[in-house]
């Protein structure tokens with residue numbers, strides 16, 4: 524088998540890249556380990572930056588997003604009962620869109636199917652060969668049959684645990700990492716959201732986030748120790764904890780109900796540099812992970828695609844390699860800024876076990892400063908709605 528670009532991973536970054544390349548007449552094959560149902564059942568991100576929305580429109584998957592997505596012109600940061608509104612619209616002139624990652628992925632699959640794109644599910648034992656040569660190829664097993672896929676380029680869109688990053692020899696990459704001593708316990712429920720806008724809550728009881736997918740579907744998170752197991756968190760225990768973290772008039776009046784999804788995600792900051800080795804390019808979570816505070820993970824994956832897709836089109840169609848030669852540097856410049864913001868939001872809003880007495884005062888003081896300084900709020904808003912590509 525032969526294609527222009529072999530794409531490892533059919534998550535948001537792989538599907539979006541494939542969609543944009545196919546639209547420009549560049550052939551792709553997407554190799555995805557999981558079933559489509561499995562990919563679509565992973566409840567993850569919920570907030571799209573304006574630039575992400577624009578990219579999805581450009582890819583031809585903006586219609587349902589524009590119809591069903593919920594524009595948010597602000598969000599709240601709270602410290603016990605102090606509520607600070609960050610007015611994105613007033614401070615930056617733009618807003619974000621609440622639209623779940625599952626919906627983005629659903630739309631991309633539909634568009635790819637309509638275009639007749641090749642997406643193979645259930646592939647196993649993917650091996651990327653000769654990526655540092657001019658004739659790379661990918662081997663994989665599907666239904667027990669080992670196949671060779673020849674290609675001009677390989678896009679590693681296979682997430683943090685994929686094979687792409689590990690294909691780059693250790694002496695050719697540098698990794699930067701911070702692991703946080705807590706995770707987020709997330710719950711999805713068919714309940715009215717606690718508030719019309721997202722609430723990022725710092726509290727004496729730890730961090731919580733009140734988010735949503737629609738007027739009848741809520742997404743909540745609370746900070747938990749990494750050692751906690753899902754079985755230890757009944758719905759009742761979750762709701763009790765959430766309510767103690769949110770401002771009392773929000774927590775006291777919110778609707779609760781049975782969880783329809785519950786999971787624990789660890790928090791990590793991670794970057795692997797560079798994003799290119801020969802004809803292999805890393806995109807999205809395969810190259811970097813941010814802690815979820817600030818909603819940057821999915822948005823960063825889309826921004827990598829922004830920097831890569833035109834470069835690949837130029838390389839495949841015109842033999843012009845200027846774009847692919849600078850992809851890594853251009854993408855990393857923005858990645859590090861989002862890394863800094865996500866780390867800052869995480870530090871500002873979470874309680875760290877064993878922290879000194881000074882730490883909680885710093886968090887309180889930061890929140891108070893935000894409540895009083897428009898300059899501080901503007902800085903946060905600019906980063907939250909997404910820095911320019």
Ligand code: FAD
Pocket residue numbers: 531532533534535536537554555556557562566567568569570624646649680681682683684685686787788806807808809815817818819820821822824
């Ligand atoms: P992924 O979505 O990870 O997609 C990679 C794909 O590659 C997967 O479909 C996987 O099955 C496939 N794959 C992996 N290995 C192989 C292989 N060897 N061969 C073939 N295919 C392979 N971001 C936020 O902004 N907010 C959140 O609340 C949030 N919550 C998250 C919760 C969890 C548990 C995780 C893991 C991430 C979360 N994120 C969140 C981050 C966000 O979801 C990711 O940044 C985003 O999914 C990145 O997209 P991606 O396509 O690069 O990677």
Ligand code: DHB
Pocket residue numbers: 567568569570721732734735742815816817818819
């Ligand atoms: C959601 C997740 C986030 O990490 C975030 O910062 C905002 C919203 C969500 O799942 O809705």
